[in-house]
Each structure stands twice: as structure tokens, then as C-alpha cells.
Amino acid sequence: MAYVKWSRYLLPTWKEEPAEAEIPSHKLMLRAGLIRKVASGIYEFLPFGYRALRKVERIVREEMDSIGALEMKLPVLQPEELWRRTGRWEDFGPEMFKLTDRKGQGFALGPTHEEIITELASREISSWRDLPLTLYQIGEKYRDEIRPRFGVMRAREFLMKDAYSFHTSWESLEETYNDMYKAYYRAFLRCGLKIKVVEAPTGVMGGNVSHEFMAVAETGEDEIALCSSCGYAANRQIAHARPPSPPRVEERPLELVETPGVRTVEELVEFLGVSPSQVVKTFIYVGRGGPMAVLVRGDHELEETKLLQAVGDPTLRRVDDPDEVEGIAGAPFGFLGPIGLRIPVLADEAVRDIPAAVVGGNREGYHYVGAKPGRDFAVERYLDLRRVQEGDPCGHCGAPLRIRRGIEVGQIFQLGTKYSEALGATFLDRDGSEKPVIMGCYGIGVSRILGAVIEQHHDDQGIIWPVEIAPFHVVIPVLRPDMGEQMELSERLAEALDGAGMEALLDDRDRSPGEKFHDAKLIGVPLMIVVGPRALKRGEVEVERRRDGAKTSLPADPASVVEGVRELLRAESI
RNA sequence: CGGAGAGUAGCGCAGCCUGGUCAGCGCGCAGCGUUCGGGACGCUGAGGUCGCCGGUUCGAAUCCGGCCUCUCCGACCA
Numbered sequence: 001m002a003y004v005k006w007s008r009y010l011l012p013t014w015k016e017e018p019a020e021a022e023i024p025s026h027k028l029m030l031r032a033g034l035i036r037k038v039a040s041g042i043y044e045f046l047p048f049g050y051r052a053l054r055k056v057e058r059i060v061r062e063e064m065d066s067i068g069a070l071e072m073k074l075p076v077l078q079p080e081e082l083w084r085r086t087g088r089w090e091d092f093g094p095e096m097f098k099l100t101d102r103k104g105q106g107f108a109l110g111p112t113h114e115e116i117i118t119e120l121a122s123r124e125i126s127s128w129r130d131l132p133l134t135l136y137q138i139g140e141k142y143r144d145e146i147r148p149r150f151g152v153m154r155a156r157e158f159l160m161k162d163a164y165s166f167h168t169s170w171e172s173l174e175e176t177y178n179d180m181y182k183a184y185y186r187a188f189l190r191c192g193l194k195i196k197v198v199e200a201p202t203g204v205m206g207g208n209v210s211h212e213f214m215a216v217a218e219t220g221e222d223e224i225a226l227c228s229s230c231g232y233a234a235n236r237q238i239a240h241a242r243p244p245s246p247p248r249v250e251e252r253p254l255e256l257v258e259t260p261g262v263r264t265v266e267e268l269v270e271f272l273g274v275s276p277s278q279v280v281k282t283f284i285y286v287g288r289g290g291p292m293a294v295l296v297r298g299d300h301e302l303e304e305t306k307l308l309q310a311v312g313d314p315t316l317r318r319v320d321d322p323d324e325v326e327g328i329a330g331a332p333f334g335f336l337g338p339i340g341l342r343i344p345v346l347a348d349e350a351v352r353d354i355p356a357a358v359v360g361g362n363r364e365g366y367h368y369v370g371a372k373p374g375r376d377f378a379v380e381r382y383l384d385l386r387r388v389q390e391g392d393p394c395g396h397c398g399a400p401l402r403i404r405r406g407i408e409v410g411q412i413f414q415l416g417t418k419y420s421e422a423l424g425a426t427f428l429d430r431d432g433s434e435k436p437v438i439m440g441c442y443g444i445g446v447s448r449i450l451g452a453v454i455e456q457h458h459d460d461q462g463i464i465w466p467v468e469i470a471p472f473h474v475v476i477p478v479l480r481p482d483m484g485e486q487m488e489l490s491e492r493l494a495e496a497l498d499g500a501g502m503e504a505l506l507d508d509r510d511r512s513p514g515e516k517f518h519d520a521k522l523i524g525v526p527l528m529i530v531v532g533p534r535a536l537k538r539g540e541v542e543v544e545r546r547r548d549g550a551k552t553s554l555p556a557d558p559a560s561v562v563e564g565v566r567e568l569l570r571a572e573s574i
Numbered sequence: 575c576g577g578a579g580a581g582u583a584g585c586g587c588a589g590c591c592u593g594g595u596c597a598g599c600g601c602g603c604a605g606c607g608u609u610c611g612g613g614a615c616g617c618u619g620a621g622g623u624c625g626c627c628g629g630u631u632c633g634a635a636u637c638c639g640g641c642c643u644c645u646c647c648g649a650c651c652a
Contacts (some may be wrong), residue, residue, distance in 0.1 A: 012584090012602095014584095014585060014586090014601095014602090015585085015586095015601065015602080015613065016585055016586050016600095016601070016602095017585095017586080018585075018586085019580090019585090019586070019587090019645080020644070020645060021645095022645085022646075037644095039643085039644090040643080040644065040645090095650095095651075111652085112652065141652095143651085143652090145650090145651075146575080146649085146650055146651070147646095147648095147649095147650080147651090149645095149646090154651085160652090162652095200652085201652095202652085203651075203652060210652085212652085221651090304650095318649095408652080410652095411652050413652080441652085443652055445652090477611095479610070479611060480610065480611095482610090511610095511613090512609085512610060512611095512612095512613075512614060513610060513611050513612065513613095514610090514611080514612045514613050514614080515612090515613050515614095516611095516612090516613090517611075517612045517613080518612070518613050519613085521612090530611075532610095532611055533610095533611080534611060535611095542611095
């Protein structure tokens, strides 16, 4: 008897909305008894939620196995020394949970596992004959997020599948990268997710090529730019659009004008009667190479990710303290400009084409008008630094870009040799020369998938599980558990279903029918078999589909119900 | 880290301004009875150091100070 009786199960549902939750998936995961909060960003998975989590895990595992990745287990507790060798003890910074053992040795709770796996590779891989190799694990990750949010969506402890591949060549890496891409797509599809794959920034991971798998959802934290015509799709942080046309103004000589108290772009536009596209904003950044100035047009926004990527310095940060700015630039905050600055100047490409720009005067109460890039101030490099907007022309085909929101459920990277070089993971090639292994890494937020699935599959009554990851296939509310006949039949049905490989949850609780119906909707399993007097009188049971409420009647005997339910479930699966 | 808000029973909340039968309500929970196809009803009952520490006061959930935690917006982020 492997089916589950609700009365003997831990599945506490809530009628009221939890005050702490904001988005549907978070509310529903609490209300339907999947998770409970222990502390900010730390959750318990109750039995019902854990069933779903394990099913997601199984799908991911199957897809990884199918491309020849080898499952293994890496430690959560990782020595500081390893992280120092790649420089990420600092780069990851306060986002890592750090601790000290009794002897004073530093450790981190692994936020990811490149260091430990590359160190493993350095020991175990020595020849080109050992390659390529792909290893993966499914385990807890720890990140001290600045702001945990939305339940399991941004948690401090979460379940992740992480894979790492090792190669002798970039071609080999690309092959595995493509296999991963496809395997990821299949895994998300099987989980019932609607996915957009987008070009992605590489952040603290390093490397060049990267894609993110975004579950499309209004409540997603990430923004993606999609071309309506050519299929270009990218994370907004790196999305490229064609440079906009320059403002139509005449070239003119440089002139310093008095602008008392006028600091912001809006104030300048008002005070000088110019258009925002003529104004140039100046920001100060400091990184490993010292301070620099960054220019963007007044009607544009600086996309910091693009800047970081272009400069290649993860420690780069914006200076926004007025005193610090004045110390670096020698000019007051609000009146900064590139003219006469003694630090390197980078600029967005749209700045180059402004014939006569308004820039800060580097003196309290003054701005320059008629400034011409190249003539009046030097720019070291022009880059695409501008944050794309809805409707911008696609960088490839010129069609308007759309901005949508998504939940990042997976990301894959072509890392190259960043980690293998730092940690000495090399191999001897056919010609006897020693080379660093070329690496890729690949992550899936397993627990986040659950949130994303619910975000995409719910209605105002509750969750609507896709069959493949539903914690149970059917729920059987026994309307009158006190009536022996109904109870007996329900048990026989549940047992028969279980024997046929379908998971049944028998609601034998002493509750009113209304409550059982509501709970069945809330927990969202795909099918409900109603065992009640009305249909029984006709020798039938009623099957209701969660997705659309469609009802079918089946003869009230185990064989017919097993057949009928099997058919209905088959029709539901992808 | 900046801004805002909140911590009173398992959940959702009132009470606080104006200190003294204010330890309260709804849901949930336990017992008994009635009910039973779309969140039933009656009766009885259990359950709370009012986030923590300190102060003011004859007296503090309520006033003052400090701390902690949680949530939201922003910044940040595989």
C-alpha cells in the first residue's frame, strides 16, 4: 500500500494569504504546504514540496546522464586557500558565507564549485586521453544574498545542479556546450516551463560565451530584450541596439556658461533650453586601474554590466560619494565634465556623434556648451554602454526590440582557461606539450524551477502542476469517509492506481466536501477523482481535470478507473 | 548599503496616539453534538515572556532609548 492517506501525511494548507509573500508562486508554495520559512532566504521543504523537488531533480539528472555527464558529489565546505588562488575570495566578497575552524583555517560554504572541481581536475587529469570529461552534481549552494526575495526564487540556501566540462580544444568545448544547451532545453520543457534562451553576461564566472535560460514571467527579476523579427534575444544587461541618431544641432565654439545650482539633466534642459540628447552625463568609476570617467548621453542610461564587461575588472564600482568624487575629479558633484579631466575617459558610442554637447564645467555653477568630442575633450574608447529601451532598433536587423521579464532557471558558460590556469589544471597533449584544460560550466537552479513552474502554472484557486513534476497524479477526496462503502472503494482505487504506477493522494480527512475541493484545487494535482454518493448511485466516479475543470465519468471499478486515469494523464503530459 | 514599513496564539489582524478589567477578534487546533457535492453550525476548551534588553512610572503591549528580526522599493546579483 504505497498510496498516501492525507490524514497520515504532513500537508498543512492555509486558507489565508501569508503576509510575507508577494508573488503568486511564493504565496502558493506556502499556502499549499510545499515550504516553510526558517529564516530570510532559508526554507524547509515539507514532504509535498519535496516530492515535486525530487521530480525536477530526476528530470535534470536524466538529461545530464543522457549527454554522458557523470554525477558526483563535491563538498559544501571549501578551504579559503583555494578561493584565494583564483582571486574570487575577494571577487565574490560578502556574498560568500565564510567561517573559521577551531584552528583558525578559513572556509566558505560553496556558492559554486569551479575552484574545487578544477583543483580535482588538476590532480586527476593528466593526458589528452582523459578528455573530454563532464562532471556534475546536484546539491545545496550557499549565497549570502543582499536581499533574499520571493521565497525559493532568491534564497540563501538553494538546490542547484552544477556541471563542469574539461576539454583539449575550443571545438570540443563547443560540442559539449551545444549538448548542454539542448539538454537544458529538454529538461525545462519536461518541467512544463516556457523558456527563452538569451545571450548572457558572464559576471564573476568569467569566460566569453554564455547563455541564460529564462522562464518567461511577469514577476521575474531579470529583463530580456527580444527582437520581434530576427530572433535576437539577450539579457537586457548586455543587449545591443543600433546607436540612435545624433541630436540635430549645429557645431559651435566651446563656451563656458554660468549655471548656478543646475545639476541634473532635467534642470539643464530647463535652464538652457536644450534637448536631453545634447547633454552628456559624467560618472566616476574606480577599479584596479584607478579612477576613470564614463560618459553617456543625457537621455540614455548607463548599463553598468556592459562597462564591467568592457573593462574586465569585477572590482570596478561607481563613486557616488560627493566628497570622494571631488577628491578624484577635482570638481564638484553635479558639475562634472570630461573637459580638463586628468583621468581616462570612456564614452558610449552615441556621445561621439553629438556636434555640440552640454557638459559639466568642473567648476561649481558652470557648464560648457558647444563641446565637441575629440575637439574639446579626449575619449580613450567609445563603447556600447547604453541600456537598451523598449522599441530600440535591434543591433542585428533593426526591427524594434521588446523588453520582457524572466526568471533565470539556468545558465551555461564557455569559461576557457581562467580556472585551469589559476589552479594548474593542465594536460599533456598528443605532441607532448603541457596545456591548460579548456573548461565550461553549467548551472540549473533546481529549487528555483519549482517557483518558476508555479509562476507559469497557477490560477486564482491554486497551483496547476504539469504532470511530470506533480507531487501526485491524482487526489481522491472521499466526500463521506464515515460511509464505509465510499472509503473502501476509494482505497481500492488508490491501491489499483498505485499498482499501475500512478501516485494517488487519498483525502480521507474528516472535513466538509467543500473544504476538500478547495484544498484539491490549491495543491493543484492534475486529476481529482470524486468518490461521492451522487455518482456512486450511478455506479460511477467523477474525474475532474485541474487545468480546466473538465469532468468525465468512469465506471466505479478499479480496472476502469486505472485505464481512464492513465488516458487522461497521457493526454496531459508533454 | 540607501529609503519605507512591520514584529501581539499556528495563520491573518485589532488594541498603542490619549499608560490602569486590553490579553482581544476571525481562521485554525481539541472534545461533544448536529451537518455532509464546491472553505457548514452549536456548545465547551487549550494556546500568547505582546521580538529582545534597559529606562520612565505606583503601574507599560501602550511612553523613551538601544538592539535584533522580517517584509517591500531601490542599488546589487551564476
